[in-house]
Amino acid sequence: MAMLTVNRLTKKFGGITALDGIDFSIEKGEVMGVIGPNGSGKTTLINCITGFIKATAGDIIFNGRNIRGMKPHKIVNLGICRTFQIMRPYSSLPAYKNLIIPLYGPRARKTGGWRGGGRHGDRNIIALDLLEEVGFERESKVPYKLAGTLPTGYLKRLELARCLALNPDLLICDEVFSGLSMSEIASMVPLIEKLNKSGVTIIMIEHRLKELFRVARRVMAISYGEKIVEGSPEEVMANEKVKEAYLGA
Amino acid sequence: MQTEKRKERIDRGIKIRSDGIYALSSWREITYLIAPRFLLIGGLLAAPLLLHFFPYWQKVLLIICIYALLSMAFDFLANYVGLVCLGGSFFVGVGGYGAALLNKYLLLSPLISIPLAALFGAAFCTLLLLPCLPLRGVYFAIITLMYPLMMTRIIEAFELFGGTNGMMDIQGFGNPWIEQYFLVVATLVFLFALRRLSVEDLGLVIRGIKDNDQSVRASGINITFIKAQAIFYASFLGCFAGAYLAHVYMWAGLSMFALDFSIIPIAATVVGGGGSLLGAVLGAILLVPLSEVLRAFGPLRIVVYSLILTVVIVIKGEGLLNYLSRKYHQFERWVEI
Amino acid sequence: MEILIYGIVNSFKLILIAFGFTLVYGTSRLPNFAHGAIFVFTGFVAWIMMHKLNLPFLPAALLSLACAALVGVVIYQFILKRIRGMNMNEIIATYAIGVALIETFRWLGFKGTTFTLPVVKEGVVFIADVPVDYQRLMVVAVGLVMLAAVWAFTKFTRTGRALRGIAQDERAAMMLGIDSDMTATLAMALGSALSGLAALMLFPLGSIVVEAGYNTLIFALAVCMVGGIGSWSGTVLAAFVLGFLQVVTVTYLATHFQMVVTLAAIIATLILKPSGFFGKHKELEERV
Incomplete structure (x- = not known):
């Protein structure tokens, strides 16, 4: 069906x-x-x-x-999760804190969210893992920057990460x-393929x-x-x- | 040739490092971090003792705390949730009448009736404000503006709860020390509780709603429910202040819906600096004594506050606290270009 | 019959009160919370001109209308212009200015019921055996003329069309060379003058009191909310609904239920159709 x-x-x-x-x-x-x-x-x-x-x-x-x-x-x-075309992140929060919000939601708490981490474990760590997954450099300062100051490429990834946090079907x-450059797109495509492979x-x-x-x-x-x-x-x-x-x- | 100089501002390193982790490497750093907090907590706790010989100023301290609570409620709603509340007096009135009813008919002592009145009052306020929560824009401001004025008219017209005379003979605190420390401690507890809430996960969700409510919905969160929670917290503070006032004045009446309770907290928040809750408290500490000085002028007080408010907003003032904390966290020096 | 006639009169009262607010919000998205204050302001200015400067009614009325418009312009130019687009600050600033104005009058000692404006013509006529005084008929007449004038103005004059254009799509209008600041100033001036007009028509029915400032603001907002904020036709319809509702309440229940009924109407609107009768169709933006 x-x-x-x-x-x-x-x-x-x-x-x-x-x-x-x-x-x-x-x-x-x-x-x-x-x-x-x-x-x-x-x-x-x-x-x-x-x-x-x-x-x-x-x-x-x-x-x-x-x-x-x-x-x-x-x-x-x-x-069913969606991304928005017009990027408006929670600009007053650091990038990784943006992901706390979906992780706090009932879906993440019930199904466990991304890799089951939404139910148990430290949401901050899961958020950082997620950002790394979509291509934020973990060791850099980028995940800790205010979301309002990030460039478009990162915002698109952040938006995708927000959906991933919800463990969508x-x-x-x-x-x-x-709005992305060719190289940025080239790095996004495998991400989408990987997601699809995971079901x-x-x-x-x-x-x-x-x-x-x-x-x-x-x-x-x-x-x-x-x-x-x-x-x-x-x-x-x-x-x-x-x-x-x-x-x- | 003249060398030009410019002012260079550098963030103190400790500010960056201490964000999220504990800075415990030296006494200097610890002092640096806790000094401002200690100043506020210690200052407020010591104030009733210091003012022991000035009973009039003890009363002023209480009023400062009342307005600090209301300012916190306004600041929380405006700068964390993104709802402008023009009717802080609605919360005060509901809390005041609530405490009066609990005390008169159930004969509860102040220490019990105040928290209970705050709880029931907050539930009542949240319920009444619920219809405008799914809407954005000016609706919340309009509704909160209307409620206190309408409540006054309704109570007047139906002679509810003693009509224009209000409810008299409400039990007072008796012991002045309990009276003062109860409020001072409560103010501090609420201040730090709300500040903690704003960095907890629920607080982040609330702040997310202000930044982008659609995205919060797309994260599977019922934002009306979250907003209702936020309003519950804010109105809890307001009703607490009102309930306390009822017991101090031993009277609950229409003047609890007065404009002072709506305008002064807004002015305090704007002057003190919104977005940190501490700014709101600082604003109350500054503005309330001013209000006492102007007491003789009656309605002029409100005029003065409104004008201060407008001026600060128009010149886009960042507020006193934000200015001070920026200075506190930065080095400044002149360098040659 | 009585209900019908007084309902119409009352509805036109509400139209007069609310139309200025709607005009400003509809064209420039500026919530003018100083609306009620301008209402009272005009009343007192007219009174001062008549009793202190001994002007006859007509010049005093015209001058006070001009003063009201001027206040609107000043509020826009010195305050709103600088904070335009910051929704929260617009609300707080206009409300604060309104409160400052009203409370200044209170401080100056304008209290009690000694301040009255004269009616245009004394006397009572009987319409289907119901006594109606001339002033109330004037309210209806002026309300109709005002509606027609605003309609003609926005339909046939260049500036009026600019106002409508900016109301529909601000960016597109600006691209076509319509100055958003100019239209907003104009809207504020017009809105304030309309508020003043309402004051000149309604204060003769009673006396000028400071509290009227807050009551007017409440009723204006109530009408706008029920009709859909910023929608002109919605405002007119809502004024009729609320106007009749109030008269029916007064006749069958009692005067003091008026407030309750108004409040109930607002809450019902918010629950059933939040954007009001003719609110703009913006599902994604208005409602969350």
Whole structure:
């Protein structure tokens, strides 16, 4: 059975239809990419799935349970975690203290969070381990710096670490590669692959198609809130409608 | 040619090292770290003794502590949770009437009725403030502004709890030493408890809400519940102060919802420096004696406070404590460029 | 019938009181907590002009309106401009200024019920056998004229359209060359003048008291909250709902339930539809 099934998901803002009957499903252990031009409704889709905005119609079934209309924190505690596109860390706290917050949450405490450390053990140490995992240099001062002073590359990693702390079943990444340099992306890709190998299902929303196609086996393209095609990266790129959506008619 | 000089500021090394670990390498460092704390704790504890021959100033000390509690509550809400509370007097009033009721009808002695009133009062305040917690922005400020004013009107109109006369004949403390040390010790305990809370995991979550509430939600935490907890702590302090006042004045009345209890704590926090709780206490220690000097002028006091408040905010003052602690933790010297 | 007529009158009272606040918040996102203070300020300035300077009503009224607008401008230019965008400081600063203004009047000795403004025209008319005095009719008339004027101003004049533009999307409006500072100053001036207008219309119904400053602020905020803060049509609708609610309460229960009912309305709004009747649709931002 599919892990997450989205049926006829529709979202209207006033008179504007941001999502128009999106259908898709994702199996456990898969990596799926979502692409689409700016304003096509990718982030709205995530917001609907994670409960940050309420969908107008449709069903979102996660592990056999309809989660549409549930509060965001409840959805997180079922195992769906997301990153935010716009990075706003807890800027008044040091980087490693940023991770105390997810580790304090009920999900981390119940399931143990990352490597079971959220339930027992010193959260500070786990936070530092986590940061090292996503590529912070442990011996340097970086993990102790105020999060507000970190550069974008570290912030993206910090955001990813925040999700890892929750021990997600399904991870939804909203443009984790955007704003990063080529070398930074090159170091992020293996991280995503490693995560997927450890059993985390991943949905990636991305503009960097080349890097996305390295990790995602299946890609869905949306435009103006409608799904236009779904399939392997090659199929999607060959599709006329996708070309049209990106390049204009 | 004239050599230009500039001021160089260097952080003292010990400040950086002592953040999180204990600096116990020399007496000098230990003194450096505990001197400011000792000054505050020792000073407050010794004050009732020192002021023994000035009964009037003993009363002022109590008022300082009351306002210190209220300022801490305001500072905690504003700078840790990110909620502006314009109605500190709401907490005072609820606590005051609560203590009065407990004392009059259940005949509880002050030492029991004050904590109980604080507890029930805090629960009551949190419940009333609950509807505006899921909202961001000006809602909390508006609601807290309205509550004390509305409470006054409602109590007046329905003649509740003695109406405009208030509730009289509430039991006092009897022993002045208990009266003073009870409050002084409580203030210190609350101060350090709240400061400790702010670095504990729960405190970090609360501060996280101020920085980015969406991200806290995305971490699976029910932020309304966390905010409610924070409000409970803050209103506990406020209600405690109110309950204590009721027993000192042996009276609980409408003036407990007065504007003084709302404005002076805000002014104290802004002047003393927000974000550390100590600043709030320092502000109260500075402003309350000023208030006593201005007592003869009646409403002018509030005007003065409001103006001080506005000026400090407009010139973007960082507050006295933040300034002092920066100076305390830095070397300064002139170097040639 | 009585309820209908007095309900309408009361609703227009609330519109007059609340519209200035909504205007400023709607266009510039500035919560003007000094709103009530300006209300009282205008009342006293008009009184001083009439009784100390012996001016007739009309010049005194116009001058005091100008003073109110000036206070708004001063508050913006000297205080709000410097702290704009810092939500917490805006609230604290405007509230502090408001309190300072109100308490200054209290200190100067403006207490008691001796300070009154004259009504525009004495007398009572009967509408469907219900006696209504001219001043109350004036309230309705002025309220209607004000709504129409503000509507026309924002619809047909260049500055008015700039105000609307900045209300909808500040950044886009600024890119098109609309000066955010200028519009905010204008909004504060207008909002304060409207508050002053409310004072000139409502104080003749009773006497000028300092406490009115706080009460006005409470009612203005209540109306705005129920209607959706910053939404103009919401404010009007909420004023009618609250206005009738209050009159019904006064008729069937008692005057002092007014406050309770208002409070209940606010709490109900917060629980049922937090953004108010016509609050801006910002699920992600407003509500957490």
